[in-house]
Amino acid sequence: MPDQIVLLDAPGDVSQFRLQEQPSVSPGPGEVKIRHQAVGTNFLDIYHRKGLYALPAYPAVIGVEAAGVVEAIGADVSGFKPGDRVAYGGPPAGAYASTRIIAAERVIALPDAVSAKVAASSLLKGMTAYMLLKKVSNVGQGSTVLIHAAAGGLGSILVRWAKSLGATVIGTVSSPEKAALATSYGADHLIIGRGADIVAEVKRLTGGNGVDVAYDGIGGDMLLKSIRAVRPFGTAITIGQAAGPIPPVAVEELRPGKSLSHPSIMAWCADIGRYREAAEAAIAAMERGIVCEIAAEYGLADVAKAHEEMETGRSAGSILLVP
Template structure:
């Protein structure tokens, strides 16, 4: 019997229940994967709270993982038992020792990429690819603002932006996290939850503002991000770890700033987009640009891990190990 973590209903971590399940036989176009590791994301928190409702309850959370193919459906020809794979995106259901997965979502892992690193990095890497190449194409000389630059996404977004030639301004909540963000390659850091983000950005950019800001904090930070962007620049709001976002007046976007709310889950629903992005991410992982794993938890400790993530204490990514 395998362990699985089930969300009984939207709510707090007390709604997460550990139970046993029998490994299932894959359908014609499915595989069964035995997880080496399961990646954790703030999206899991949104799903648990019901901010992004799931189709039905009880449900199994988790949108990324890595491991070994254990069984394949009769129509699956490009994968076999024993292959190492990673995946991200829908269908949700990674908080389990084994799971069924559409074979089209499975991406082969090169031997040089450890399973734990892949599980911690895949969705964040896909998000970074979307933000850096589709939301606003980063080129040499681009100046970017990355909030939570020492977080799970920041650990990939910052070095990948630097790889593309950008100047990176990062925000962090503490000196400890500033050291991490600096190690990731951030050129300038704004430290402290109450720091004058707009003033610091204006100083660094000679009052011009950044070309693009990536804001996963939400709350009152989005208004600051908008003010920190140059005219005709872009603000991408990608989460609200710091709380709900108050209404934004159209006047805040003067003179001609662009506000966008890209969704990585929507972007990678398209199979061609997913495969192209995944190929780029795996190449980045093989080159050494990957998420930093802050902590590992046993699968049975999923509730404890979610609490730690939700409190904003994680400097890096968290993974569950079945």
């Protein structure tokens, strides 16, 4: 089968995807050509597809993480050779393809213990978890955290990593089935159901205090609930809006002394030093079993189905594209 690439002709729904044969190109100076074995998908890809986060030009290629094998290296590249197992995550987008040429400084070597599929499903989420747990906040022994969508891709890694740091984890999930999964990842308490009174439950579970940190990737009216579930001088962190745009929040909701943070892993990874620090931490975490479960796999030709499944929110875990 010839190599393939998925083009996005314009912002919009999945009908804007177009699969075509990928021409063969050699890497230039400082570049590496990777043959993808697995391409990770993230809700960020949906934001890119819909145009919520603008891309420089169209047709465009989306996707921000993948893993595979080095096929060729350009001049001035050291530390890599054809056949090496590698991965990458973060900007610039362009992973939905059989192969990719990318700057060598963004390529991370994979240890034998981490498969290409695990790396592609967990690298960007692991980097995000590292940023959220250790840089935006500093979770450790004795911390109490609230993690929304605790059985999802990022949520599952956050649960496992927070527990490894000694935190007490309160998770929210939409169903008993997802509650069972989140419990298996280490969550101490689960709030189940989309109609649950999250603020009241958090206050009950924390003796009326609230959590030290709340991680909200749901958006919509969940951010206000997250702020109200945080203790005085705690932090609410918004990292996405899977449920829709976030309504305006009155600054008075931050009294007394609560903090609100809106970090971006793509902005974090734009700095190569921060990127490599987070990527190496994420891979070390994968070696310890802090990974995202793989919920489904699709070929590049079925990218529309992969996006439709991701948007339903039914999958507990990450969805891979396998060229």
